[in-house]
Amino acid sequence: MVVRRSRSVLLACTALLALGLCTASYAQTATQNDTATDDAAPKGDRVTALKPIVVKGKAAKDVLADSPTTTETTAQEIDDKQITRIEDLGRSTEVGVGYNRTTGGINIRGLGDDRVLTTVDGIEIPYMLDVARGADGGVNSFDFNSLSSVDVVRGADSSRAGSGALGGAFVLRTLEPEDLITPGSTWGGVFKFGYNGDDRSVGGSAAVAKRIDNTAVLFEGGYTHGHELENNGDVGGYSTKRTKADPADYNQRSGLFKIRQYTDIGTFGITAEHYNKDKDIDAMHSQSLTGNLRPGNYDTSDNTERNRVSLDYKYEAESADSLLDTANAVFYWQNVLREEGLNGYRYTSVIGDYSRSNEMEDRTIGFNGNASKSFDTGSLHHKVTFGLDTAFGKVHQYSAGVDACGPARWAFSCSFLHTNQSDMPNVDSKRVGAFIDDKIEIGSSGFSLTPGLRFDWYDYAPKNTDAYRGSANYSGLPSGQSDSRFSPKLRAAYQPQDNVEFYAQWAMAFRAPNVSELYVNYGVPGGYVNYGNPDLKPETSNGIEIGTNLGDDDFGGHIGAFYNKYKNFIDTEVSRDPTGTYPLGITEYFNRANVRMFGIEVNAHKKFDNGIHIKGSLAYVNGKDSDSGEWIDSVAPAKAAFTVGYAADVWGTDLTFITATSEPKKDSDNFRAPGYGIFDLTGWWEPEQVKGLSLRAGVYNIFNKTYYDAINVASTGLTQPSAYYSEPGRTFKLTLTQKF
Secondary structure, rough: OOOOHHHHHHHHHHHHHOOOOOOOOHHHHHHHHHHHHHHHHHHHHHOOOOOOOOOOOOOOOOOOOOOOOOEEEEHHHHOOOOOOHHHHHHHHHHHHHHHEEOOOOEEEEEHHHEEEEEEEOOOEEOOOOOOOOOOOOOOOOOOOOOOOOEEEEEEOHHHHHHOOOOOEEEEEEEEEEHHOOOOOOEEEEEEEEEOOOOOOOOEEEEEEEEEEEOEEEEEEEEEEEEEOOOOOOOOOOOOOOOOOOOOEEEEEEEEEEEEEEEOOOEEEEEEEEEEEEEEEEEOOHHHHOOEEEEEEEEEEEEEEEEEEEEEEEEEOOOOOOOOEEEEEEEEEHHHHHHEEEEEEEEOOOEEEEEEEEEEEEEEEEEEEEEEEEEEOOEEEEEEEEEEEEEEEEEEEEEEEEEOOOOOEEEOOHHHHOOOEOOOEEEEEEEEEEEEEEEEEEOOOEEEEEEEEEEEEEEEEEOOOOHHHHHOOOOOOOOEEEEEEEEEEEEEEEEEOOEEEEEEEEEEEEEEEEOHHHHHHHEEEOOOOEOOOOOOOOEEEEEEEEEEEEEEEEOEEEEEEEEEEEEEEEEEEEOOOOOOOOOOOEEEEEEEEEEEEEEEEEEEEEEOOOOOOOEEEEEEEEEEEEOOOOOOOOOOOOOOEEEEEEEEOOOEEHHHHHHHHOOOOOOOOOOOOOEEEEEEEEEEOOOOOOOOEEEEEEEEEEOOOOOOOHHHOOOOOOOOOHHHHOOEEEEEEEEEEEEOO
């Protein structure tokens, strides 16, 4: 419906007033104007004029993704590249993106885990660090089949993102009804089915959307059953000499529901999302015929679950006279759960049943909103963007278990088996962030300046629990921590023509310490201990970047170089206990005073009229402690990918060469991942006889080369032969997609 404009503005402002994005005075003015208009008109003429709601096309970009260093992977490209995991995305599409399967964290520009911010529909997916028990991660709790796009934002820019975006941001957007409903239709859908040879998984998804008048609904669901991720080892059996991957089975389920109400003052919606993946592993490498763990008696588990419910609002002005050009807001509840477990029987030491169920949970209620407005002052054109986010969370950690240890039965091994306890207190958290930036275009010169500023505040409040008081190393409740930070930026750009941009940016960023880094307390006198440090300072960065974006979809590329300095970089160190209380060592968090990283990223592409296309990309990062010269373990070797392909109207094929340099020498006692080069061959076919059908197939690592991803190789020494840590050999993928 459309009523007189002042009344529309009133309704829009009333909605935004609750979100803090509109002033009360403007709402009052709109009310007065509307009343005056109605009073001036004859009573019989006061008729509300109606017109159809125009449903917009594809969803607008996330405010975090508005950056010259952002690259987007659309749902179509996800299908084309057969991307089902973050590792697939970083294989060739985003060569500067890695995923650490041990820690469960994303890596961008040499920084990983909670130094990369992950969001879905504007909601942060928290990275959970379970220092003692291994229930790390959580940021991969989504299904690629439910996404409309993935934006990778590179650079230490907290002016919009906030705490945790030191390396960049991984920005996810889920499907909207308009992604499935084609123009002129009232419904749409897509069905996907696939086989992935690297873990012998079979699965698929289905999504359907329907619009009735000004209301639209979307349902999406997916299921995959698979096994262990293969490596290129060839030694089986039970022992520490095993090089094949341990057998595993997993089930992955996802679901997405959305309802959208389109009005002339914006789109209101409700979203519900569910994801869980449970994996069971026969840990054969830890078992032997004569050892403490015998064949068939030791299994581990790895489970991830995320649920969220959100209320959404989106507004896009149809007139330049509107108070705001765009506005977005989301109020949400989210719960992320990570579980690691084991179940077995010990035969020689502490004989008897042995099990653990370790969990880490983060529950959050929050709000995230932003808006923008363009206007002119003389010869200057301004686009002001501002936003607010706030969240209230609770982090909980607990280990439940069974073993034969007890007051009446002691063995040295029992000093390592403390369980049915929390290794840290529950932590209540609060955070508030606000940002504003102004893109100022200087006449028609092509020059622009974008100053920006973000303020962040956080507060951690540890809470005592019986499970924490009962822990083996309990020494009292640690103190809370609260801090705040301003993160400014200044970006300059010159755009001499539409397809050419040169830019330079200076930006500061920060990361609040993870609650585990502050408060973990795992250990026992007579053994070892892992301490958090409640006095840790937040990490800060100060960086510059220069680069250029050239061309368009047919011919173009990007070149960027960056240099960042970090203060109070949080790391761990192991030391001997001079008192002898912990004879096996003390692991403790500390702040490195100075760390620096620099690097370069290059990508280019060209499409020819005859259907041939080529593209290439390169990412290189160098990171060290500026004072000691030590390498930073999270930095991956340089990596590049080169593709040549052909695309006709109904079929196409690509050949990709992926290569990486050897890992820098960090410690002579540790395994160094060697350099490698592998080839992938993919193809697709869209038969004209079946509208909307597409078939894709791929052969990955064609020559079955044994190679290693440095991010996934143990950095503190290998417990198995090196081949156990290798990546998959030759594998095949097949996917079918039917759009309706």
